[in-house]
Every structure is written in structure tokens, then in C-alpha cells.
Amino acid sequence: MVATIGDVARLAGVSTTTVSRHLAGQRIREAAAVQATIETLDFRANEVARSLKSGVTRSIGLVVPDVSNPFFAAVAKGVESVSRQLELNVFLSNTDESVERERAVLQGLVGRVDGVILVPAREETDNTAELRRANVPIVLLDRRLRGGNDLDSVLVDSPGGAAQAAEHLLSLGHRRIGLISGPLDTTPGRERHDGFMAALGAAGVELDPTLIRIGDFKLESGYQATLRLLGLPSAVTAIFAANNLMSIGALRALHHLGIRVPDELSFIGFDDLELAELLSPPLSVISRPAVEQGVLAMRLLRNRIEGAGSPKAQHIVLETRLLVRGSCRPPQPSSDGAIPATRIPIGNPS
């Protein structure tokens, strides 16, 4: 069905070696004839066989927890923009924030890629053993990995970003703030939680544990967390959500509850949203470079693949930016200080 290098060799009257050399760009006597035969047969070298022999795939894997998160989509854009120039194929894989999926995905990548850019699902679960044994270079993106300090990494200053959010709310006078955190066993979850708490602590503000809701970075958890926070007997005056998807969930909840932002409640989220400016009020957020993270990670990986990297791991940390738009203002005095629990509806965010 499909022509092999042997077919080409036979038809062109040369050895497979010669054809192989021609493919590799070396000059051979019968170049013209061989090329003609290749075109006649529409021959294309079998990548699998080629990989098996040479150990090179000209592909890399990009493993993220959630492709439907616009942040990771942007990261992918960045990775691809440079891999395109390098003529490397990118295989994007989704772990759905699950360590089991991650293990399966990473396993499936062994032998099929020359390197991997990984956003680990959990800090404590290192699924890279297989890849490392196979000598596949790995670059960590956006999240650390316990025992992964020997790997190149590109991160953002999550503690700093969360602190920016906290300080913004504090400066407006908020003291009773709801925190919708990510999982504490992920880098951004933990660091944003800690950074936020630390900034509050530095201002002498102690957060009641009931005001801290641990979500899973997905939309629904932001929704549920918000319902909980607003069902509390003593109302919060502001909410900080630790990522884009949970922010959207939270905003949906507020919308369904009929709570006006920022009149009744201030809101700030980590990660910018495509539509942040178009919401009313326009959403204040902590933004961070996404495409750039992808670009830098791919450059680091390229160096590793080419063996040109410095012997010790490179760690890049990018800065966040506070974008003040319109979703935060000083807390409004309220008669009883509480939003009635009866305003909480039953149902789903959709």
C-alpha cells in the first residue's frame, strides 16, 4: 500500500543506504533518479521506523491539566509559535488535573517525543520517572514538582500576585474577605493561598477558616464556593478567586444570587479574562504572561534537546500585574452586616 525505502531503492537501482543518504540531504550520484522515483511512488519515510532507529522524533509533548482553560490555550500558542520555527511537532495532551491521567499520558509519550513541557497535576506526585529514565528532557511550566528542582522551569510569581490582590482589597478597607483557593497540593493553589494570607497577615488581618474555600480550579467549584461564602451568617465584603475558571463560576453565582458587584461585594480574580473589560463592572484582575511562558519554556526545552543547556537547571519566574478595572471598591456599610441566606438559589451554574 505504502512505498518503503526498499521499493524506492529497487526501482531506482540503488541500495537503501543510498536512498537513506539522499533523504538525509547528502549528495549522491543518482540524486535525480532517486528523487524522481520518490515522487513517482509518493514515498514518505516511515516516522516510526525512523524514530526506532535514530531515537529522534522531531516532536515534543505539551502536557497540561486542562485545555479548555484559556490560560493553557494561550500557553500552547506560545509553545507552538517557537516549535513551528524549529519544525517540531507539538502533541498537546490533557490530564484533566488528574495524576492518573497524567501518568498514562506521560507514559504514552515515551519514545514518541524528544522532550516534554509539563504542567504537573500535583506538586507531590512525580510522574516523570519514566521520561527521565528514557533521557527525555523535561521543562516544568507554571507548576513545580516535589523533587523536580533539577528540571528547568518557567513560573509566575504567584505569591506576589496573590499579595497584590490582597493589598488592593486591604487598601480599599476590606477586612472580611472570601478566598476561593485552588488545590493546596498544586503550586499555584498553594502559593496563591499562602501569598494572599501572608499579605493579609502583614496587615494584621486574620481570615476566619470558614472564609477559605478550597476549589479545584474548575468553574463549578468557583460557583459552589461562592454560594457557600454568601450563605455565611456574617457577610464577606470581597472575594478573591485564585484562577480564571473559578472566577467565572463565582461571577455566575453572584449573578444568580442577584448580588451587585462592586456595590454589594468587591471581586478580584487571578488571571485575566478575554471579556473582563466588557463585563459590568469591568473586572479587576491579577494578570500574568501566558503566551510568553510558553515561548520561554519551549526555548529552554530546545536547548535541552540540543544538549546546549547549561548543566544546572534554569528557573525563570515572571511577574504578575494588578489590573484595576471596576470590580472593587470600599466596603459598603450594611444594616445587619449579612446577606440573607435565603437568597441562595438551588441549582447549577449553567
Add this chain to the structure above:
Amino acid sequence: MVATIGDVARLAGVSTTTVSRHLAGQRIREAAAVQATIETLDFRANEVARSLKSGVTRSIGLVVPDVSNPFFAAVAKGVESVSRQLELNVFLSNTDESVERERAVLQGLVGRVDGVILVPAREETDNTAELRRANVPIVLLDRRLRGGNDLDSVLVDSPGGAAQAAEHLLSLGHRRIGLISGPLDTTPGRERHDGFMAALGAAGVELDPTLIRIGDFKLESGYQATLRLLGLPSAVTAIFAANNLMSIGALRALHHLGIRVPDELSFIGFDDLELAELLSPPLSVISRPAVEQGVLAMRLLRNRIEGAGSPKAQHIVLETRLLVRGSCRPPQPSSDGAIPATRIPIGNPS
């Protein structure tokens, strides 16, 4: 560095065949010893070698024009939900709406996957020849391909959806409508354009050619198209954008121009947005199943891979739904019928 089947065989004192059989789940006498050796060596079968021999990869490719488009992200979710159960790896690749990228990506997939779900960049450019010669099953998703009628496909009723949008605007009394179309050499671009025009035509409404702006399905083109439409001497009273990203671009432009929706202009877009309900006004849209498209495509592909598909191609077409929220209302009488061109700012959508 990495153990091979030969190492295991030697250490366990059996042949490689026996180990191979054990790997395949057959009963062998020395199962315990072999298993122990496998674990000692932390042996894992080389997938590339396995593929070369068996011709099976247990992987599929999902090739989309734009991973950062939430619609395709949702499709990917659907594909993955079923491929997970089938224990198939999914390699997501991005063509960035470019036929050249598509060709490169598809080429890179040959031999590496057992099947491909493809959203073709252009209707007229068929890059599937390689895959077909290698007997790789292909399912078309969301877009057709000239000469691809022999391939399974999962589409939505784009003409119908666009007609729903047109009829909605017509029923409100709009006659001078701006159309932000997708590329006419893509299925959804062409079909939504044609469906929209046909519905208008059926109502005796003829659209001035200057009211039709052809975008590229990306955000920026929606922004630019909107600036153009609003710079026209005679104002439009409504706009229909043919996909989610262009809708966002259009909304940004309207925001920057300070045009109030729906008071000054009605707006409806194809594709729902995560935040559609939270915008003010909540956005009216034509929605369509995304996850489901992925699920169905993956099921069709599975059947093909297993050789269980019916001999002739299956074509599935899903229905769209008009979601009336708050961004459309009857056109408002205006003194001169035009929005002054001077209101158009200079700059970018960001």
C-alpha cells in the same frame, strides 16, 4: 539506560517471546519470575518498537484550527472523555487555520496514530492523501472537505443556525444588518454566510455588499469588521457575527466605540460564550453542541479503527439552538440614521 524485553528475558531465564506473551496477558509458567524481573528492572515496553511491529499505536490525532477557541477546547473534552474509556491517547494539534500547518501536522501523524479526527482548515484543500494512503481512518468534524464525502463526518446545521439568527433579527424589524462572516472557503464560514443571506432573501431583504465583512474567525477580525461597519455612512441597526471569537472582537469594538447594546445596536453571535449571560446585556446567541460533537466523532472513529464501521460513510448533523437573552431589540429610530464616523477610535482591541 532503559531495560528492554531482552534484558528481562535474560534475567528471568526465558525467551523474549515468553516475556512478550506475558506482556500480552497470556498465561506462562514463569509468570511470577518474569513479573518480578519486570518490576526489578522497571521495564516498560518501547511503544515505538511495538508500533513498528504491530502497526497499532493506541493513539489518535485530533487536529483543530485553533485550540484557543473555546469551542474546539470543548470538542477536545468530548473526544477525550470517550478515548479515555477506550484507553487511547489523544494528540491534539493546532493548525492555526493554515493549510500549510495542517499538511505538516497531518504528515507528522502518519504512523504515529491509529486514526484522526480532523477539522480541516479549508474546504478546498485536502491534506488527507498521506493518511489515506497509509489507511489511517479519518473523521471530519465541524467542517467538510471537498472530495471528503467518503469520510465519516459530524457537523452542525450551520445554515439553519445562521437562518435562526437572521429570522430573529428580522422579526424584531431589522433590515439593515451587518454580517461578520467567516472565511467563505471553510464550511462554517460559507454555510453561515449563505444561510444568513438566504433567510434574509426569503424575507425580501437584500444586504448591501458593504455590510458583509469577511473575517478569519479570529478575534481581531471581528474587531476590525465592526469598526468598518460602524464607519459606514448609513448605520446598521444590528450585527451578526459568525463565531465566538469574532463576536468577542465585535463586542470589544462596540465597547471602545461606546455604543450601547441593544439600545443603539442589536447583536447576535454564532456560538455561546462562557460569560454570555454575565454580560450586560446578556448576549443572545446561536448555540450548538460542542462536547457532543467530539463524543460522536470519537465514536465514529473508534468504529472505523476497529473495522466495525458500515461500509459507507456516516454523516451526522446536529441542530443549533437560538438562545434569546438580551442583546437584540427592535431598531431605534435615529435622527440621521448614521452613527458619526468620528466616534471610531484608533488602536487595537487589547
Add this chain to the structure above:
DNA sequence: TTGAAAGCGCTAACAT
């Protein structure tokens, strides 16, 4: 410059 031969790691007849 070219080709013969070996082999990448695995699986599958075939024979035992």
C-alpha cells in the same frame, strides 16, 4: 561515493 550487513525493540508464525 556506494552497498552489505547489522540491528533499533518488539511481535508473530512456526516448530517443538
Add this chain to the structure above:
DNA sequence: ATGTTAGCGCTTTCAA
């Protein structure tokens, strides 16, 4: 039930 042998399609010593 197990092993021998051949070979998937390609690249790469090694000699010529």
C-alpha cells in the same frame, strides 16, 4: 507452554 527465527522500515557502521 516455550523457544527459534524472521522481520516491521529505517539508519549506520564498516568495507569496498
